[in-house]
Amino acid sequence: MVYFTKLIGRPVFDSKGNVIGKLIDLCFKDGIKFAEISSIVVLIQKKRLCIPWRYVKEFRDRPGTNRLDVDIYLNVSRDEIESICSIETLLLSKLLDRQIIDTEGARIVRVNDIFLAKVDDKFRIVAVDVSTAGMFRRLGWVFSGASETLKMHEHLIPWESVEPLEKNISNLRIKVQKTKVADMHPADIADVMQDLSLQERILIFNSLEAKKAAQTFIEAQPEVKRMVFRNLNVKRISELLQNLPPKEAVKLLNMIPRIRHREFLNQLSPEHAKEIRKLLGYGEDTAGAMMHKDFMTIPEYFTISRAISYIRKMAPKTQNIAYLYARNREGRLTGLISLRSLITANPKQKIADIIPKEFVSVKVNTPREDVFKLMDKYNLLAIPVVDSTGNIVGVIRINDILDLILPAKIKKQRISARKYKIKKKNGKNGKNNREVK
Numbered sequence: 001m002v003y004f005t006k007l008i009g010r011p012v013f014d015s016k017g018n019v020i021g022k023l024i025d026l027c028f029k030d031g032i033k034f035a036e037i038s039s040i041v042v043l044i045q046k047k048r049l050c051i052p053w054r055y056v057k058e059f060r061d062r063p064g065t066n067r068l069d070v071d072i073y074l075n076v077s078r079d080e081i082e083s084i085c086s087i088e089t090l091l092l093s094k095l096l097d098r099q100i101i102d103t104e105g106a107r108i109v110r111v112n113d114i115f116l117a118k119v120d121d122k123f124r125i126v127a128v129d130v131s132t133a134g135m136f137r138r139l140g141w142v143f144s145g146a147s148e149t150l151k152m153h154e155h156l157i158p159w160e161s162v163e164p165l166e167k168n169i170s171n172l173r174i175k176v177q178k179t180k181v182a183d184m185h186p187a188d189i190a191d192v193m194q195d196l197s198l199q200e201r202i203l204i205f206n207s208l209e210a211k212k213a214a215q216t217f218i219e220a221q222p223e224v225k226r227m228v229f230r231n232l233n234v235k236r237i238s239e240l241l242q243n244l245p246p247k248e249a250v251k252l253l254n255m256i257p258r259i260r261h262r263e264f265l266n267q268l269s270p271e272h273a274k275e276i277r278k279l280l281g282y283g284e285d286t287a288g289a290m291m292h293k294d295f296m297t298i299p300e301y302f303t304i305s306r307a308i309s310y311i312r313k314m315a316p317k318t319q320n321i322a323y324l325y326a327r328n329r330e331g332r333l334t335g336l337i338s339l340r341s342l343i344t345a346n347p348k349q350k351i352a353d354i355i356p357k358e359f360v361s362v363k364v365n366t367p368r369e370d371v372f373k374l375m376d377k378y379n380l381l382a383i384p385v386v387d388s389t390g391n392i393v394g395v396i397r398i399n400d401i402l403d404l405i406l407p408a409k410i411k412k413q414r415i416s417a418r419k420y421k422i423k424k425k426n427g428k429n430g431k432n433n434r435e436v437k
Contacts, residue, residue, distance in 0.1 A: 002059060002070055003129070004092050004114035005138040012042050012072045015057070020044055020078045026092040026116075033160045034124035037116070040072065041091070044081070052084060053123065092125070096138075099200070100128065100162040101181055101192055108195040113138050115156055128162055131155035182208055186215035193224055202231050214243035217252075229255055238267045246275040246293050253280065278393075287371050288364035290404075291385045291394025298351060300326040300334050305347035322381040325392050326355050332390040335359050361386050364393060368404070371396055 004026065011019045021044035028035045039052045057075040076084070095111050102109045112134035115127040129137075134155075161180060181189065181204060189208070193201045193216070205213060205228050217225060217240060229252070232240070237256075241249045241264055253261055253276070261280070265273045275293055282288030296314060298307050311324070323336040335355030345354050361384045362371055375383055375398065385394040 001115070001117040001126075003134075003137060004096075004116060005134075006070055007059070007072070007116075008093075010070055010072060012040070012074065014074050014076060014078045014081070016077050018078060020074075020081070021049075023072055024048070024093075028090050028092060028125060030090065031124075031159075033158075034119055034126060035159055037123040037125070049081060051081060055081075055084060056123075095128070099196075100130075100157070101204075102130070102157055102162070108192055109155075109157070125159050127156040127158050129156055182212055186212060187219045189216045190219035190221070190224070193228075194221055198227055198231065201228055205232075206236070210239040210243050214240055214248075218244070218248050226255070234264075238264055241265075241276075242268050242272060246272070246279050247289075247291065249276050250279045250289070282364055285368045286364065287362045287366040287368070287385045287396060288394070290368060290371065290396050290400050291364075292397065292400070293394055295325060295384070295392070295395040296321055297325045297327045297333075297392060300328055300350070300352040300355065302351050303347065304342060304345045304349050304351070304354070307342060307351055308347075311342075322397065323384075325384055325395075326351050327392070333361060333384055333386055333392040336384065359384075361392075362396070363387070372401055375401060 007023055007026070010023050012021050012023055014020050021042045023040055024043045025041035026037050027039040027041065027050060029038050037053055039050050040056060042049050042051055051074070055074050055076050057073045059070050059072055062069040062071055074081075092114055095114060098111050099108050100111060101107075109130040111128045111130060112132075113129040114125055115129055116123060117126045118124075119126065184192075189204065189212075193204055196204065201224065205216065208216060213236075217228070220228070229237070237252070241252060244252060249272075253264065256264065265276060268276070279289060279291075296311070298310060302310065307324075311321075321339060323338055324342065325333055326335045326337065328334050334352070335357075336359050337351065337355050341354060360374055360378050360380065362374065364385055364387060366385075371383065374380070375396075380398070382395050382397045384392045385396060387393050
């Protein structure tokens with residue numbers, strides 16, 4: 001086991017024991033779990049020669065030193081070297097200082113050193129070191145008393161867990177592990193994108209499948225959204241619009257000149273386009289512009305038992321359920337009930353018997369400020385929005401209110417997944433659930 005920076009500049013001996021030059025780089029072939037070292041690059045009389053790994057006999061610690069200096073020994077003589085040179089494209093030195101995504105910590109880190117080891121009789125890249133200790137080691141700083149402390153603070157990221165961002169290492173981007181970024185939570189991807197350049201943001205965003213890209217776009221900061229949007233092609237914008245909830249789709253369309261709205265809406269499914277057109281017709285500062293279409297209504301004449309069966313059947317289509325909204329046979333909103341009240345009620349009772357006689361709702365043209373006041377006054381998690389006939393057409397949730405009233409400074413404060421030990425675990429349905437400890 002050895003760090004790459006401990007090899008740079010070390011002497012290379014041929015099979016006769018003569019120093020023929022010094023090692024200046026290593027070439028490698030990428031792999032899924034490890035990357036295999038394929039050759040060494042040696043500077044011999046101001047000439048760079050690439051020597052295949054099969055001609056390397058061993059790396060040996062130099063005796064009598066405390067710095068763990070390593071020398072390189074070949075199994076061929078100096079005279080045989082000229083005929084075995086080859087050209088390699090992937091160099092370890094190109095990885096140093098590169099930005100990578102630490103998918104476990106959901107952040108951008110920089111490679112300070114590379115950890116190498118013999119695995120299955122082959123010399124391989126096992127991990128990258130992104131710690132301060134790695135930076136000190138690379139600079140050649142030696143700490144006798146603090147060496148153990150520095151060792152404790154090493155941060156090695158397994159090779160299979162890193163995802164290079166730089167385009168000039170394009171061959172690495174075809175590795176299977178690039179899916180790790182797509183496995184991250186959209187909020188974490190959005191958080192990571194905030195630290196990247198425009199080119200890197202586009203690179204990451206375009207690597208996501210349509211639904212994950214839409215979820216990430218929702219979570220991204222406004223300036224990131226604007227920068228990414230300006231560099232998307234028409235096809236990608238259409239994919240985003242199709243996968244964004246109507247409310248978020250309207251926000252995206254508002255970045256596009258109104259004259260082009262029809263062009264994009266015509267590419268969407270008829271139902272989705274219809275919902276978006278409705279929202280576009282509402283004033284920007286009204287309840288209609290704020291509401292979501294994701295809610296569940298239930299006939300007031302259902303029994304509690306039947307209602308619970310109905311919820312089990314329909315719930316997968318509705319991601320957020322704070323309240324159930326009761327409707328009469330004409331479809332008008334007659335009340336709302338919390339899930340807790342529903343579960344604790346007598347199974348033989350009807351919904352109409354347990355819903356409160358009075359409830360709070362707003363109309364599509366209700367000013368946004370009035371919505372704030374009503375939700376604050378009655379301590380509501382959500383409030384229904386009705387049209388002129390009393391039919392429920394949308395719901396405004398407390399999150400929508402917070403997004404508008406929280407100061408921008410607080411919104412930009414990011415929570416580290418590593419700090420709060422946010423872990424992913426596979427649920428019974430095979431999807432990633434997140435646990436905060």
